[in-house]
Amino acid sequence: MRLAGFATPKRPARRMLSTWLRSLSQVPLWAWFASFAGATILGLSFAFVVLYTIFAPNIAPGxxxxxxxxxxxxSIADKDGKVFANRGAAFGNRVHIRDMPKYLPAAFLVVEDRRFYDHWGIDLRGLMRAAISNVEAGNVVAGGSTITQQLAKNVFLKPERTFSRKFEELFIAFWLERHYSKDDILSYYLNRIYLGSGAYGVDAASRxxxxxxxxxxxVAEAAMLAALTRAPSLYSPETDYEKAKTRANLVLDLMVEDEIITPEQAKKAKANPPKLVVSEDIDSEGYFADFTIDQLNKLGLTGKNDVIVRTTIDRKLQREAQRAVTTFLNKEGSRRKVSQGALVAMEPDGTVRAIVGGRSYNESSFNRAFQAQRQPGSAFKPFVYLTALERGISPEDYREDEPYxxxxxxxxNYDNDYRGPVTVREALARSLNTVAVRLADEVGRNAVIRIAQRLGIDSALEPNRSLPLGTSEVNLLELTGAYASFANGGYLAEPYCIIDVKLSDGTVLYQRQEQTRKRVMSSAQDQDxxxxxxxxxxxxxxxxADMGERPVAGKTGTTQDYRDAWFVGFSADYVAGVWFGNDDNSPTRRVVGGGLPASVWKSFMRQAHKGLPLRPLPGVDLYAQPDPGYYLEQPAAPPPYAPPPPRLPPPPDTPGLLERSVEELFGSGDWPDEDRRPPPRDGPYRQPEPEDNTGLY
Known part of the structure; x- marks a missing residue:
């Protein structure tokens, strides 16, 4: 009976399904396994192709x-091309394994990948060992990487230990093995591997x-290099030579085991271990190197290429500058409550020869010579007096030293004393604060700022009442450069340290050209x-700072509460600036510019001038007639110059001091009397807020 609206099943279709199921039950079991294996292989092959396509580097084969x-x-070198510092990764020359001793790549193979020439990018046995170690540890502790995998990691991947990165490493290794020869892969590896002490590649490490x-x-040196692969910092011969030698001996044993060298060669190598090259590095050269990088950035020459920068550093003067600063800090820093110092030395044209930016570069790379902004105190006063000269004031004119x-x-004034009428010359020599402020008010503080900027001060200067006493912050490098204009006859001296910049193939990217001299003061004003x-x-x-027969000139600077102490001075050959203080701006124990900084300055300058003939300064010991070539378009006519009056008697607050070296001062513990005087009862200054930071001398 057929119900309306319902279709009855078709019996032939049901019979076909039943027949097909009965036929499947009769298929042998091995056929089932074969089908499953084939499907699995097909699926894995498809997955491998997809993953290989995903992870393969996006570069053309070859x-x-x-x-x-x-x-x-x-690479930062001295003027003769000798490299003294590196910034970034230090890579040596690129060398193919055919140009290396055969035992060197062989030494790396016995340590890192004995089956390198037999596998196709991965070593399954090594991976199994690594997998067991990782499972037991619960994280990635072993890689089991072949040299091909390590090259993949070094060139294409970030240095992180994760399963996903390891997975990616495998497929890049497959890609490398497919497109490069074994010798090429090994050569790339040996030229890119990090081997400690900032050296990348076997050539850089060897050097x-x-x-x-x-x-x-x-052979012994090759074994020591190969021994560095597992832990370059730990096994570096510069860190622990005995540990490095022990590791190298193990490598020699492995080389004998693989018949790379004979037992006699290994015995000879162990009996004659490598001799490390004696480093001539000077700790403070790092400060000069960092200054060079700063200047390189300003030239826009940092980029994707390796460069060699030839600089103006004088390594002998750099060493003497470091010695002068650290001798004081090591012997007297604690007692005088001063923890840091800096020194800059240059030639009068601005050629920087030495930069010490602190007590120790290894302890602190902060460069106090050009990165620290500090109040210069009375070391700023020469800009006030130069402005006065440009306004027609003579060094022999009188101004009142009285309360103002x-x-x-x-x-x-520093001693709270007043001397009545004094010449402008005497006021600067005695660093009288009242006269400096009077002169600044007379000529205009904005005019003083323009003069300072004209001589090379780039830091922001505030035209407040205490400006002439050095309360606007500057850095030692720019202040020393500004004083160089006095030493060179009145021309702008822009400090520089880069002679040229080249690529490793010799292509010149930058060559310093001779600069057009720019006059910033008249010859007459410079002499005055x-x-x-x-x-x-x-x-x-x-x-x-007096250097006897050699004429030198300069100015001291001390800030309120003895927080900063400066001396900046010059001869006909060198200009140098010295600063002492504390990074946290805490007071020192009455360290003033005319005491320790001046003595350290003289100690350095004595060494810098060894073998140099005596030369006069412009206007000192060479009383030439003033030159009419003024810098300003409409300058005031300078008064006629008269020979200097007899030398001033020593100020009552600073009795005469025999010329002594830094070492003599340190050895005797005899410090200038100006350092021993207790500060005035009310402090060096009385100044209301907000202008409460006024410089001393």
């Missing part, structure tokens, strides 16, 4: 991968440790300033 993702290197190119390494009040603010600053050293606050 591309030179030497420079891919390679950290750029800046770093043994002072020779990789083609000249001995400006809207409730009154600058005091030099005579006044010469008097400041002969009879004023800078007596400790």
């Amino acid at each position: 591309t030179d991968i030497w420079a891919i993702n390679k950290t750029t290197s800046v 770093q440790y043994f002072g020779k190119p990789v083609k000249d390494v001995t 009040e400006d809207n409730g603010w009154s600058p005091n 300033m030099n005579r006044m600053l010469f008097d400041a050293v002969q009879t004023g606050t800078g007596k400790n």
